[in-house]
Structure formats: structure tokens, C-alpha cells
Amino acid sequence: QLQLQESGPGLVKPSETLSLTCTVSGGSVSSRSYYWGWIRQPPGKGLEWIGRIYYSGSTYYNPSLKSRVTMSVDTSKNQFSLKLSSVTAADTAIYYCASRPADVTSTFDTWGQGTLVTVSS
Amino acid sequence: DIQMTQSPSTLSASVGDRVTITCRASQSLSTWLAWYQQKPGEAPKLLIHKASTLQSGVPSRFSGSGSGTEFTLTISSLQPDDFATYYCQQYNSLFSFGPGTKVDIK
Numbered sequence A: 001q002l003q004l005q006e007s008g009p010g011l012v013k014p015s016e017t018l019s020l021t022c023t024v025s026g027g028s029v030s031s032r033s034y035y036w037g038w039i040r041q042p043p044g045k046g047l048e049w050i051g052r053i054y055y056s057g058s059t060y061y062n063p064s065l066k067s068r069v070t071m072s073v074d075t076s077k078n079q080f081s082l083k084l085s086s087v088t089a090a091d092t093a094i095y096y097c098a099s100r101p102a103d104v105t106s107t108f109d110t111w112g113q114g115t116l117v118t119v120s121s
Numbered sequence B: 001d002i003q004m005t006q007s008p009s010t011l012s013a014s015v016g017d018r019v020t021i022t023c024r025a026s027q028s029l030s031t032w033l034a035w036y037q038q039k040p041g042e043a044p045k046l047l048i049h050k051a052s053t054l055q056s057g058v059p060s061r062f063s064g065s066g067s068g069t070e071f072t073l074t075i076s077s078l079q080p081d082d083f084a085t086y087y088c089q090q091y092n093s094l095f096s097f098g099p100g101t102k103v104d105i106k
Helices: none
Strands: A003-007 A018-025 A034-041 A048-053 A059-061 A069-074 A079-084 A093-101 A115-119 B004-007 B010-013 B019-025 B033-038 B045-049 B062-067 B070-075 B085-090 B101-105
Touching: A003 A093, A018 A034, A018 A093, A018 A115, A034 A069, A048 A069, A048 A079, A048 A093, A059 A069, A079 A093, B004 B085, B010 B019, B019 B033, B019 B085, B019 B101, B033 B062, B045 B062, B070 B085
Parallel strands: B010 B101
Antiparallel strands: A003 A018, A018 A079, A034 A048, A034 A093, A048 A059, A069 A079, A093 A115, B004 B019, B019 B070, B033 B045, B033 B085, B062 B070, B085 B101
């Protein structure tokens, strides 16, 4: 059974780059069977999709964040990553990694537990 | 961008009640619509995809319907474990979520 676990700093300074990693277990990040994604949720608010990546490195990003987002896959560590540059307090949120079956009739069905990232000096 | 709305934003109900939540999209989704349940401190859980397909392991009291721009999530008989926030999500064009509907105890 696929399991995902986010990791990374819980505190990032304004204007710096937020970097998070999602470790995949029970499956391979280089599998053609999944897409990998990031979703965030500001405390007490709703969900916002950030982007998704395929094993090949193909990416799609939320247009509202596209200029600041980079996602990548590390097959040697069975991980995928998120970088969000030039962060502000508005980027404070719980960040979730998630997987979506490549059979695109479905959507993100497996989620990590989430990690809170606070942007503050 | 596809905008999603949900109604109501909050719903107060009792155990055993039939509950219906509505989700509307700013353009047609066909049936590329999912429903999630989220409890405090937990990640969202996928309940329904493709508008009406129940995810494996999800109780049959949950059902989804609709196509195009209007969709509904129905809980036929509300159980204590169902008090949570529910989000719709479109995946017809990239992904976007509705603002959520909180179901609380009446």
C-alpha cells in the first residue's frame, strides 16, 4: 500500500525558498502508475492545488503559483520535491504531498499526513 | 481557471439525518468531480471520484451525483463519524477545490 511522508523545515524566512520532500513507500516514484502532487491548506482555510509531476519529469503547476514553483523527482531516493521561492506570510500553510493514479478517471487518492510550514522572520 | 462553489458553507444536522451538499463549477466538468472528507488535524480522504464512483472502503451511505456544472454529495443517514468538512474538487482542467462545507452537530 502506497504511503507518503512529507519532510522539511517548519519555519522559513520571508523572501526565502521553501523546500519540501515527500518520501514514497510501498511503491516507486519512477512508476508509470502514478502522478505525484502537492496541495496546501492555510490554517483554518481551504485546499489549494500547487502542482503535479510525473516520473518523466513532466509538470503542471497552478497558474497562480507557477512563477515561483519547481517540482522534481529523485528516483535514487524514491522521493519527489517542492520548491516555492520568494515566500511571504501568505504561504504559511500545511503542505500535503499526494498521489494520483495514472488512470486519470480518478484523482489524488493517497495523501501524506501534512507538514506545517510557517513563513516568519 | 475553473471556479468552484459549495453550498451551504455550514450545515447543522443530527445523527440519522439525510444530508445533501451542492457543488457548482464555473464551466462544464463532464463528470470529472471528486468529493473529499476532512477531519481536524487529518489529511483529506477521497470519498467519491468521477462524480458518482465510490472509493473502495467508503460506506455506501455516501453517494454522489451530477454532471456538467452541478453536483451533489448525499449522506443517506448521518453517522457520528461523518461530522467533518467536505470539499469538492474538479479535475477536468488542472485541479481546483471548492471552499468546503462543514457538517456539525445540531
